[in-house]
Amino acid sequence: MKIFETSTAPNPRRVRIFLAEKGIEMDYVQLDIGGGENLLPEMVAKNPSTKVPFLELNDGTCIGETMAICRYFEELHPTPSLMGSSPLEKATIEMWQRNVEFYFFLQIGMCFQHTSGFFKDRMTPVADYGKEAGAMAVAFLSKLEQRLGASTYVAGETFSVADITLLCALDFARVVKIRLSDEHVNLKRWYELVSARPSAKA
């Protein structure tokens, strides 16, 4: 079993932290996405979406999409739980994970792709949209600041995959010069807490 990834990209780090939290060892194969190694025919055959990371099982079956890979390992190794145990816990964590993913992580990614031109050989960057996406990400930090005034972690009193998504997005946000500021008291408290976990180095 191995994971094809790019160590500097934010989605692969989500999976590495997830596996570190569960104590699962993994072999990683690096792909140079800037140089288009993920677009080579043998890679597209394994992973049609071309996004990193993707998991290849020993029988050749491939699973793409960060959250699908996490789901696979959550089901195989439910302890420690990172996606919840009861139906309500699972739904609450999924809600927060998706809130962070859509309204922060994705906006940071769009801001990066549409303002940096990093992938301009394979997409049409629209700088005005990139700036809007960055502004949406910054606006969402205020909602997270409010949330983290009411709970220790993003989805409640337990560390979860929603925290992993936010940590990876926040660290990646530096590339578009979006950082926490003095007004983000609760977010900074949370950031110190989750960054101190050994998994954050994964």
Next chain:
Amino acid sequence: MKIFETSTAPNPRRVRIFLAEKGIEMDYVQLDIGGGENLLPEMVAKNPSTKVPFLELNDGTCIGETMAICRYFEELHPTPSLMGSSPLEKATIEMWQRNVEFYFFLQIGMCFQHTSGFFKDRMTPVADYGKEAGAMAVAFLSKLEQRLGASTYVAGETFSVADITLLCALDFARVVKIRLSDEHVNLKRWYELVSARPSAKA
């Protein structure tokens, strides 16, 4: 228990079809999102993301995000399964659901929001980006056409939540004049099949 929704929007339909497939009765409360009813303080207090649909439980707990609501009912009523049973099934369905959601459903939504100006009182539409998003959605149909040449349903041989996401996105895509064309033989075969299910009328 009740769901706040807007019957004409695509995400609420995903949840209605999901519940119809499971035979779960539900009370629905309509919100006029065009008129901003979802932005009223009492609604923001229940559902900070302001997106529809959201579920309110009898004790007042609210769960937003379509897939989180679906997860809640999948866990409470696992049969018939719409999100898979084994770890590999669950991961495969989640991968395809997310592929359809990110690279088709979301692109259709962005094309609509950025070219129609429907929400221009609460966002800054960037028409050039809206057109790009529409082009990305059309390009992804070719990948789905290939996939549906190899499997009966989007995620394999069983109807799943990935099919619900695609059906709702395709029907909504008419608002931006994106439709299946003669080259989409497998997609048309699939569309006839899933549209004929009683749940499609939900």
